[in-house]
Amino acid sequence: MMNLIAKPSKANIKTYVPIGLFFVSLSFLDVFVNAFFNLNLMGFLPSKLNYFLPLILGFIGFYLIRIEFSGVRFLDVLNKNINSNNLNAILTLFTIFIIIKSIPPMLDWFILEANFAGNSKDDCTGDGACWVFIKVWFNRFMYGLYPDAEQWRINTAFLILFAIVGISFFVSEKLKKYFILFLVFVFPFLGIKLISGGSFGLEYVESAAWGGLSLTFIISAFAILFCFPIGVILALGRRSSLPAIKYISIGFIELWRGVPLITVLFMSAVMFPMFLPDGTFIDKLIRVLIAITLFEAAYMAEVVRGGLQALPKGQYEAAKSLGMGYWRMNALIILPQALKLVIPGIANTLLALVKDTPLIFVVGLMELAGMIGLAKTNPKWLGMAMEGYVFAGLVFWVICYAMSRYSQNLEKKLSTER
Amino acid sequence: MSLKKLNIENKKIRNLIPQALTVLALLSVIIYFATNAQINMGNRGISFGFGFLNQEASFDITFSMIEYDGSHSYGRAFLVGLLNTILVSVIGIFFATILGVVVGISRLSDNYLIAKVAEWYVEIFRNIPLILQIFFWYFAALRALPLPENGISFYDISFLTIKGWYVPKFIWTNFNIFLLSVIAAFIAIYFIYSYATKQREQFGKQIPTTIISLVTLILIPLITFLFLGVSLTFEYPVLKQLSPTVFTYAGGVSIIPELIALALALSMYTATFIAENVRAGILGVGKGQKEAAASIGLNKNQILKLVVMPQALRIIIPPTTNQYLNLTKNSSLAAAIAYPDIVLVFAGTALMQTGRAIEIISITMLTYLTLSISISIFMNWYNKKMAIKEK
Numbered sequence: 001m002m003n004l005i006a007k008p009s010k011a012n013i014k015t016y017v018p019i020g021l022f023f024v025s026l027s028f029l030d031v032f033v034n035a036f037f038n039l040n041l042m043g044f045l046p047s048k049l050n051y052f053l054p055l056i057l058g059f060i061g062f063y064l065i066r067i068e069f070s071g072v073r074f075l076d077v078l079n080k081n082i083n084s085n086n087l088n089a090i091l092t093l094f095t096i097f098i099i100i101k102s103i104p105p106m107l108d109w110f111i112l113e114a115n116f117a118g119n120s121k122d123d124c125t126g127d128g129a130c131w132v133f134i135k136v137w138f139n140r141f142m143y144g145l146y147p148d149a150e151q152w153r154i155n156t157a158f159l160i161l162f163a164i165v166g167i168s169f170f171v172s173e174k175l176k177k178y179f180i181l182f183l184v185f186v187f188p189f190l191g192i193k194l195i196s197g198g199s200f201g202l203e204y205v206e207s208a209a210w211g212g213l214s215l216t217f218i219i220s221a222f223a224i225l226f227c228f229p230i231g232v233i234l235a236l237g238r239r240s241s242l243p244a245i246k247y248i249s250i251g252f253i254e255l256w257r258g259v260p261l262i263t264v265l266f267m268s269a270v271m272f273p274m275f276l277p278d279g280t281f282i283d284k285l286i287r288v289l290i291a292i293t294l295f296e297a298a299y300m301a302e303v304v305r306g307g308l309q310a311l312p313k314g315q316y317e318a319a320k321s322l323g324m325g326y327w328r329m330n331a332l333i334i335l336p337q338a339l340k341l342v343i344p345g346i347a348n349t350l351l352a353l354v355k356d357t358p359l360i361f362v363v364g365l366m367e368l369a370g371m372i373g374l375a376k377t378n379p380k381w382l383g384m385a386m387e388g389y390v391f392a393g394l395v396f397w398v399i400c401y402a403m404s405r406y407s408q409n410l411e412k413k414l415s416t417e418r
Numbered sequence: 419m420s421l422k423k424l425n426i427e428n429k430k431i432r433n434l435i436p437q438a439l440t441v442l443a444l445l446s447v448i449i450y451f452a453t454n455a456q457i458n459m460g461n462r463g464i465s466f467g468f469g470f471l472n473q474e475a476s477f478d479i480t481f482s483m484i485e486y487d488g489s490h491s492y493g494r495a496f497l498v499g500l501l502n503t504i505l506v507s508v509i510g511i512f513f514a515t516i517l518g519v520v521v522g523i524s525r526l527s528d529n530y531l532i533a534k535v536a537e538w539y540v541e542i543f544r545n546i547p548l549i550l551q552i553f554f555w556y557f558a559a560l561r562a563l564p565l566p567e568n569g570i571s572f573y574d575i576s577f578l579t580i581k582g583w584y585v586p587k588f589i590w591t592n593f594n595i596f597l598l599s600v601i602a603a604f605i606a607i608y609f610i611y612s613y614a615t616k617q618r619e620q621f622g623k624q625i626p627t628t629i630i631s632l633v634t635l636i637l638i639p640l641i642t643f644l645f646l647g648v649s650l651t652f653e654y655p656v657l658k659q660l661s662p663t664v665f666t667y668a669g670g671v672s673i674i675p676e677l678i679a680l681a682l683a684l685s686m687y688t689a690t691f692i693a694e695n696v697r698a699g700i701l702g703v704g705k706g707q708k709e710a711a712a713s714i715g716l717n718k719n720q721i722l723k724l725v726v727m728p729q730a731l732r733i734i735i736p737p738t739t740n741q742y743l744n745l746t747k748n749s750s751l752a753a754a755i756a757y758p759d760i761v762l763v764f765a766g767t768a769l770m771q772t773g774r775a776i777e778i779i780s781i782t783m784l785t786y787l788t789l790s791i792s793i794s795i796f797m798n799w800y801n802k803k804m805a806i807k808e809k
Contacts, residue, residue, distance in 0.1 A: 081531075274454070355548065372553075396547050401541065404545065
């Protein structure tokens with residue numbers, strides 16, 4: 001009898017642990033059966049008690065198995081990580097209950113009750129998601145309104161890109177340089193020519209027809225390409241000793257950073273044409289690209305400035321004492337080190353850029369999110385917002401998560417080299 | 419000597435040339451744009467000016483915190499949009515801070531499950547574009563809510579429906595007196611704090627300031643209720659039938675779904691960044707600090723309050739300010755779901771009606787610039803206050 005009310009300790013481990021584990025598993029079993037089979041095991045109890053029973057059982061169970069230095073490895077790990085005190089035990093129980101409870105409805109919606117086969121909304125009979133919607137519109141979500149017959153051009157452009165990037169990982173250092181130069185200075189313009197057409201016997205496809213995920217990639221790629229050098233120059237300008245250049249840079253950076261992107265896009269759409277001579281027309285896509293590039297360049301500049309400021313003064317002095325001029329010093333000594341310091345910041349800016357691309361809906365261009373907006377208002381496909389946005393969210397999430405993981409790896413790799 | 423002088427002259431000239439060129443280039447671009455704009459506006463028969471702000475706007479706004487209808491001016495419409503922007507930003511900042519702090523602390527929890535859940539919350543919501551999250555809440559999640567006649571009821575005083583969230587309306591009498599009493603309470607608390615600090619520093623006396631100030635905060639406004647004729651009643655939303663199939667709620671305040679979706683998305687998205695800041699801040703406080711505090715006999719709460727938090731806050735505040743700024747700027751995405759913020763009302767509808775692109779876009783951008791700069795000035799001041807004071 002004394003043994004049963006004593007505090008759980010190594011002395012009574014033989015009685016307490018089995019009872020505790022039994023209580024804990026009973027509480028999980030109750031929630032599990034309730035969630036998956038809609039059965040209430042403890043239905044005979046009064047309703048309030050029945051409701052809190054899993055929590056009470058689990059709490060008692062966790063209390064009983066909380067034995068310090070039990071000598072059993074499994075028990076020690078368990079106690080240390082999820083059961084270190086009463087509060088942690090309750091938090092653990094809540095977390096596990098919520099996870100168990102939310103699995104069946106999620107599973108139902110995503111897979112079990114969802115519809116995969118068919119070609120129209122009428123084929124969606126289940127309560128779950130209507131993935132038919134995504135299947136039917138998939139082509140549009142990827143290529144926008146780009147003509148079906150010409151889509152091989154987009155595919156080719158991206159395939160060449162991936163091929164070059166892939167090959168450049170395996171070639172020698174010397175060749176790699178030329179691959180990168182080609183990628184940065186030649187390929188973007190070749191690719192855009194291939195996609196827009198108008199020469200070499202390729203049919204011209206106006207930029208208003210571009211869209212979907214491919215447009216997201218095109219805009220992101222070009223904006224990244226241009227915003228990086230502009231950002232570096234602005235950062236150098238802000239740190240310049242020449243007052244005029246310094247203050248112009250500061251003004252430029254702070255202007256873009258102080259306003260939301262959406263107003264910048266508005267400006268490029270309605271205000272910018274007013275500033276051009278009557279009759280000149282700049283393509284909408286190009287205007288948007290300029291707007292996004294300048295906007296993100298300002299953020300890039302601040303990130304690069306952080307790196308420049310973090311470098312010890314000795315680096316500048318050493319470079320100067322070797323007789324280097326301003327540009328040589330920055331290109332060979334300062335920037336390589338400063339940029340390495342701010343890789344996380346650069347990655348974050350590029351991530352923000354990719355996440356900002358859906359905003360081009362403001363000027364009527366439709367990338368992935370915009371195409372979903374278009375598809376869900378199609379009279380034949382009303383009520384498909386959930387499927388569409390979950391799909392778009394997943395696609396963007398995969399892209400952004402991959403980018404952030406890559407930058408973390410890059411950071412690790414470069415920091416060990418130092 | 420002459421050589422040296424020449425060298426300096428050279429350097430001066432060398433410095434002057436790029437600056438002069440830059441300024442010249444900038445000026446010529448500005449002049450080029452300005453002349454084009456003048457010609458273009460001349461062709462369209464409009465002249466630059468802000469007189470249109472006094473003209474009648476003649477469009478309605480779905481949600482306004484001040485009195486507004488079509489007969490008011492464009493200037494008034496601008497104000498409505500601005501207030502709506504500020505409203506959603508303040509709500510967003512409030513919830514993002516709470517959620518961010520909770521998630522950030524949870525990520526450091528010694529409970530493995532809680533830490534993992536918090537980590538995945540951050541990874542998921544940070545890597546999905548904000549605009550998609552807004553669309554998700556607005557077009558998918560909130561559209562799944564029931565119609566007014568079967569709205570989700572919270573104890574019959576508040577109803578959540580597809581048309582919005584209906585909450586009781588506060589009806590005050592003598593609200594001014596109440597407001598003054600609250601201000602008075604805060605002033606009193608300020609004096610209590612400074613008195614307590616003085617006592618502590620001079621005589622080492624500990625005064626329980628938290629309890630005293632709580633009591634003050636409750637007591638002084640309570641007096642106004644009891645003796646000064648302040649009273650508060652609630653107007654509850656009541657279901658009303660408009661036609662056999664259409665129902666709505668009369669009375670109370672309706673929080674429109676656009677505002678809910680926007681506030682939800684903004685706070686959940688920004689909270690991930692704030693959580694990372696909080697985590698970095700707490701991790702940034704050296705272990706030795708905690709151990710030193712424990713060794714002089716402070717208890718766990720005192721360590722957190724007196725040693726860890728003041729130092730962590732210093733790391734947390736600057737990047738969090740940036741997040742507040744970002745949230746304010748991101749609130750402009752409201753235009754995508756037709757929440758009547760400044761971009762939708764002013765840079766959208768008003769621009770469409772007047773065609774004054776240059777004036778309206780400039781005003782809008784200047785407004786955001788002012789908002790950004792004022793938040794950063796306030797935060798700089800706060801930062802300075804929190805900075806280490808070396809004695």
